[in-house]
Amino acid sequence: MKKLIILPLLIICFSLNAQSLEGSWKLVEENGLEVTDKEVVRIYQDGYFAEGAKNSETNEFLWALGGEYSEADYREMSDFNTKNPEAIGKTFDPKLSFMSDNSQIKIDNVTEVQVWERISSEEDDLSGNWVITGRKRGREMSTMTPGNRRTVKILGGGRFQWIAFNSATREFSGTGGGTYSAEDGKYIENIEFFSRDSNRVGASLDFEYEVRDSEWHHQGKSSKGDPIYEIWSPYSEAYTK
Numbered sequence: 428m429k430k431l432i433i434l435p436l437l438i439i440c441f442s443l444n445a446q447s448l449e450g451s452w453k454l455v456e457e458n459g460l461e462v463t464d465k466e467v468v469r470i471y472q473d474g475y476f477a478e479g480a481k482n483s484e485t486n487e488f489l490w491a492l493g494g495e496y497s498e499a500d501y502r503e504m505s506d507f508n509t510k511n512p513e514a515i516g517k518t519f520d521p522k523l524s525f526m527s528d529n530s531q532i533k534i535d536n537v538t539e540v541q542v543w544e545r546i547s548s549e550e551d552d553l554s555g556n557w558v559i560t561g562r563k564r565g566r567e568m569s570t571m572t573p574g575n576r577r578t579v580k581i582l583g584g585g586r587f588q589w590i591a592f593n594s595a596t597r598e599f600s601g602t603g604g605g606t607y608s609a610e611d612g613k614y615i616e617n618i619e620f621f622s623r624d625s626n627r628v629g630a631s632l633d634f635e636y637e638v639r640d641s642e643w644h645h646q647g648k649s650s651k652g653d654p655i656y657e658i659w660s661p662y663s664e665a666y667t668k
Contacts, residue, residue, distance in 0.1 A: 446525050448498055449473075450548035451584030452532065454480075457541050465489060466619075468604070469543060471496065472583035475556040475662060476503070479588050479604045481620040481628075488622040491590060491602040493581075506579075507592040507599060515597045547584035552638055553609040556581045558665045560642075561658030568656075573665050580659060582607065587616060603627075612636060614645065621650075 454467035467480040467489075477493035492514075494506035501523040505514045521536035534541045559578045561570050575595035581588055588604030605619030614636040621627045627650055634647030643659040 446529055447548070448476075448496075448532070449550075449583055451546040451586040452543040453546050455531075455542055455544045458539055468546070468586060468588075468619075469493075470581050470583045470586050470588055471498075472554060472581050473556040473662065474498075475579070475581055477579070477581045477588040477590060477602075477604075479602060479620050481625075486620065486625045486628040488602075488620055488625060491588075491599070491622065493588075493590065506594045507590055509599050512597045512599075515594060545584075546586065549585055550583070551609045553582050553607075553614065553636065553643060555583075556662040557643055557659035558662045559657055560660040560665055563656035568658075570658075579662065582609075609636065614647075618650070 448471040450471065452469045452471070454462050454469070456462060464483055465480055466483050467478065469476060469478040474495055474497075475493070476496050477491070479491050480489040481487060482489060490510040492505065492508040492510055495504040496502065501520065503519045503521070505517055505519070508514045519536065521534050524533050525531070526533055526542070530545050532543045532545075534543065557580045558573045559571065559580070560573065561568055563569070576593040576598075578589060578591040580590075585606055585608075586604065587607045588602060590602045591600035592598065593600075601622045603618060603621040603623075606617045608615045612635055614634040616632045616634070618627050618630045618632070630650060632647065632650060634645055636646075637644045641661060641664065644656075645659060646656040647654075649655050
């Protein structure tokens with residue numbers, strides 16, 4: 428009898444896990460048409476999502492949007508949106524449904540119907556949503572308290588995206604993203620889009636990292652070759668404090 432009870436529970440748990448949004452997704456269809464002229468990637472992780480888009484041929488940056496989300500009763504709370512700044516601060520409840528053995532999702536927001544294909548749901552010790560709380564300037568470490576103005580970095584499903592913005596003034600400072608690897612203290616970013624300079628696309632940056640007391644210590648050289656040492660804190664913890 429116990430086996431008969433346990434089996435359905437395992438099936439239910441597997442189904443719930445399989446339908447998790449966490450990881451990276453690529454836009455493959457919009458309003459019934461295959462997406463070929465642009466590359467749009469979305470990352471869901473730790474209750475936050477970020478979307479970045481570029482022209483497939485020229486690598487020109489097109490847009491970025493994202494914010495918090497609720498998965499159980501799917502809703503999106505917009506923190507930044509270069510396509511439609513008027514959406515910032517608002518909550519939306521498009522209809523989301525899983526398709527094709529959970530490898531695709533359909534998002535219907537009335538004006539458009541999108542189909543997203545899962546890229547990866549793999550995790551590592553840096554998977555999460557982070558906000559910068561410390562930066563070394565010379566020999567001094569400057570700390571910062573995130574508020575309306577903040578820099579967020581979300582990593583999930585082998586993809587990363589950073590975004591600098593002010594959710595109160597709707598000011599957008601920049602974004603970039605691509606693929607990454609994090610293993611044995613080595614963190615490597617492969618840039619696939621960059622709002623400030625599309626010529627940086629294709630570059631790879633190597634860093635050293637360590638997660639200490641739940642904080643991500645990150646050091647190396649920036650895309651300009653300048654030395655950097657940053658501290659990133661879990662988004663939820665930083666705002667709780």
